[in-house]
């Protein structure tokens with residue numbers, strides 16, 4: 211459906227000639243070959259919007275229209291065979307494509323590379339690994355330019371090794387660190403890059419598996435494999451794509467409809483209590499529908515409930531412990547359908563969610579007078595992850611907005627309006643300030659700049675770490691299941707996901 215940047219650049223007009231001049235100065239800064247390392251180039255996002263767009267285009271190069279990926283999981287070999295077909299166009303001013311695909315940055319996993327029908331005999335000769343300046347991400351940069359006008363198709367085959375141990379294959383996005391699904395297939399790991407995803411998930415062998423995931427998930431009649439086709443049916447951010455493949459015998463599943471929303475909830479047998487979590491959704495989902503709006507994913511919600519750790523939200527799904535479940539489900543509205551423009555803007559997803567679900571009640575007070583931070587400006591627009599102050603001072607910023615509007619109900623109505631108007635049209639921090647002004651007449655653009663752009667890091671501030679905050683959802687099965695596989699419980703706290 212879209213090329214978001216085309217839709218968005220036209221409307222960005224600055225009434226003040228000084229701001230326009232400053233914008234020009236910042237654009238000229240951005241031509242400096244070293245600009246992505248210079249934080250001051252985007253200290254003030256609002257006059258430099260065009261500059262940020264140029265930076266995103268230069269860093270990410272392509273606009274993905276659709277991703278069709280077949281992932282064949284071989285549990286006995288702890289390996290996955292991949293076949294990824296990506297249709298894309300070049301962003302304005304770009305000719306040399308780049309993709310994110312971390313395994314290929316670490317080693318020669320690609321076995322086939324075909325661009326626009328031309329097969330490469332030596333796949334590694336088709337790309338080079340580059341650092342994305344201003345980011346910790348690496349990318350595969352193609353060795354040749356492509357036609358900047360037309361649509362292109364890249365077809366890549368590859369084989370990935372999984373960690374040995376319990377046989378599971380799942381998405382493992384960690385948005386605080388900024389790692390997405392580029393671990394499993396070529397994509398772009400940035401929130402505003404929306405693409406339709408179709409995953410064919412196959413499991414080799416006779417042991418029956420269960421599959422949960424984002425969007426429409428259907429078992430096929432394949433005789434050769436256990437096979438499911440997962441289709442997001444619309445363009446979504448790649449890092450919001452969820453899939454879970456686990457041995458059926460080790461898991462329990464409950465399916466039903468809550469508030470008109472199809473819900474599928476699975477957990478390890480002997481693990482997390484599905485019925486308790488289900489009861490929570492029976493009150494939470496109707497509340498969200500009433501207060502924020504219709505559930506944003508027409509195929510409903512898929513939950514893999516873990517017995518420990520935090521949670522991670524995905525498009526129409528979550529892998530979450532019971533304690534993080536309501537937080538992750540609220541993210542269906544802010545993070546998985548209303549999407550931040552860049553990772554650094556995604557502080558607002560966490561702040562809004564933590565404010566609404568009262569994740570940290572101690573922070574439900576207005577932001578301190580004179581508060582300044584670089585929560586947004588301290589990170590490059592192409593950097594991954596977001597500032598953890600989102601959970602604390604971010605929540606306080608939302609509470610301040612709520613009190614200006616007249617309280618919790620009024621703020622919830624504003625959030626509902628933002629969601630209704632801007633879901634699936636990624637927006638920035640300063641866009642949110644603009645939506646607030648349009649809605650209420652209250653101009654917080656100066657405050658937003660002070661709260662989020664004009665201050666310093668806050669390393670000296672000692673903040674309590676919220677429960678489970680730095681931990682991913684723990685997908686380790688109960689010991690009884692591990693024993694059946696002759697495995698022992700690994701040490702907790704491995705990296706992977708986040709709440």
Ligand SMILES: [Zn+2]
Nearest residue numbers: 537560563709
């Ligand atoms: Zn969250």
